[in-house]
Amino acid sequence: MASYHLETYGCTANRGESRTIERRLRDGGHHPVDGPKAADVAILNTCTVVETTETNMLRRARELESETADLVVTGCMALAQGEEFADLDATVCGWDEVPEVVLNGECPTVTPGTEPILDGVIGILPIARGCMSDCSYCITKHATGKIDSPPVEENVEKARALVHAGAKEIRITGQDTGVYGWDDGERKLHELLNRICAIDGDFRVRVGMANPKGVHGIREELAEVFAENEKLYNFLHAPVQSGSDDVLGEMRRQHQVREFREVVKTFDDHLDHWTLATDFITGFPTESDADHEESMELLRETQPERINVTRFSKRPGTDAADMKGLGGTIKKERSKAMSDLKMDVVGAAYESMVGERHEVLVVEPGTGESVKCYDEAYRQIIIQDAPEHGVAPGDFVEVEITSQNTVYAFGEPV
Template identity: 80%
Template sequence: MARYHIETYGCTSNRGESREIERRLRDAGHRKVDGAGAADVAILNTCTVVEKTERNMLRRAEELADETADLYVTGCMALAQGGEFGDVDAEVLHWDEVPEAITNGECPTPTPDAEPVLDGVIGILPIARGCMSNCSYCITKHATGRVDSPPVAENVEKARALVHAGATEIRITGQDTGVYGWDTGERKLPELLERICTEIEGDFRVRVGMANPGGVHGIREELAEVFAAHEQLYNFLHAPVQSGSDDVLEHMRRQHRVEQYVEIVETFDEYLDEWTLATDFIVGYPTEEDADHEMSMALLRETRPEKINVTRFSKRPGTDAAELKGLGGTLKKERSKAMSELKREVVGEAYESMVGTERDVLVTEHGTGDSVKCYDSAYRQVIVQNADEHGLEPGDFATVEVTGHQTMYAFGEPI
């Protein structure tokens, strides 16, 4: 797992975000070290109060980029003035994208007991542990083993308990939610979602966590039909493709090919008028040629995902990919920078298209200052400022008009 160094500047909100980044990294098995020179990755959580602060942030980013292999810049300046870091060898991300970007494309790792957790109005529901994949770069498989799926009825009752405890958003998680039930010989994710939506009373929304394309492809029509039938489900699918090259996918031992991923996208386009595709790309895998990288860029342009995690490949001990001769760090950074620039273009266009529209949203948590974070039916983030003035608290449903946007989120005004 990766060794990380993190520096935080600014207000208590930034410090809270950094604590959450660290919690997720620790949960995934990563280790904190003192000093960027001893780290595989460095994280700079920035402030942007006055011009002097901005100059200090840029200078510190340049210093950290020289000291460590990979640098991720987040925080207020990164989101408000991300272009200022264009000459710095760094990835500019929203804070909650940082942990996933550092995980090298590996599956998330729930705790061994995999019990539900209520965090404010957000209920975390791990539906299974383990996966059915054997990716060449992933160390998580060594810790979790093959998928172990509790019965559907058991997970429905856990979801019901979360709603009764006050959850208005249920986040279904697992190493790979798409293969839920495979160990029993059945593909049970559509059934689980159908029963949660039809058997549990209350106003709530459900977000389905990461599902590899290899598991989703065989249930894509059934799954898309369930999404279309139930407003409780966010129209959101996280299907990490990792590469636009079939050759690289084969080397990675991924269980899908590009055509299957595209067929999933086409199916959801057919069933849903508006939805959000989230995906991941690993750039700089040891066997990735220039042509392979261009295929990934082309796939990003073609499928237009609205949430994209771009990760530079790094070796994990004990994995087969760690035995391969790696690409140079400069080449990986160049490819990562090119894809990250395209990512910001694609995501920015999606949020720009929302401006002037009305959205029904769920308030999920407090944001910076007197603001709240909300999500629309396609799980696009909308920030409402002056929340106290509008009487909005986590758990509330509201209708907003989208008045503006940043690259990774929109701004809304309650109607």
């Protein structure tokens, strides 16, 4: 797990975003340290109110770049003027993307145990611990071990308790949800989801990260469960990590690109409006120019609406840490190229929604008087001036999509 140093500048809203980032990092098993020099990664949450502030942000970013192994720049300046950080060896991203970037493509540890957590109207339900993978770059497996799946009925009861406690959104989490039940000889994620969706109440269910190999063997059953249950967000997070089978082999990812494509096609066949989320690691030590282009082509072909792009960085104690790495310039160029393509793909997905009507679940407060919501495909919709519209976390609201801002849309209640 990574150690991190987080610095926050600007308004109360920015500080709130940092608290959310820290909560997700701690839930992922990461821990804060005293100062950037002791950290695996430094996170700079920026402000961009006036020119002097911008100058200070750039200066501080350069200082942090020289003091830590990896730098992540987020916040208002990163979103509005990300090009200002182009000469830095840093990952520039939105607030919501920071935890995934810090994970470095590894399986999330998610929570200290497998007990459910209620956070506002969000119920977090870890369904198992561990995974069946042996990725060459991942340090998490040393902490979590192989998959250990509690019985379906036990997880259903935990989900029912969350609903009775007021959860409106249940987030199914785990290091690899797709292999739930594999330790008992049979993958049971589709069975578990069916059972949870049968619980009485008005709520939605989001399935957390599931590696392509685990999903591939139950792709038909899983897609049918999604199609049959309105409570399930039509959302699948299947991290492919590379479009090159050669690189996937060196990563020991277990799946091949063909299997990822087959998973995507199966969900395309069963669902009209759904969101594919995936991850790519750029600059893996054995990645050639041709390998990188295969990843770019896979992104263009599959058009995921959520994409986490991570520059490879070595984790101590992993096999990949002993490989001769690529230069920082190469990794930076490939990361930028993929990040630029990502913004085009994601922006197009949200732009296509403008003018449509969707039922959304209000999940949590946003900036100022706005609220964050998710539609049936787990696409993020912002409702501004929420008190004026009388909406609050936990409400289901029909909205018309009025505009978009690349990685989310704005909705007006109707």
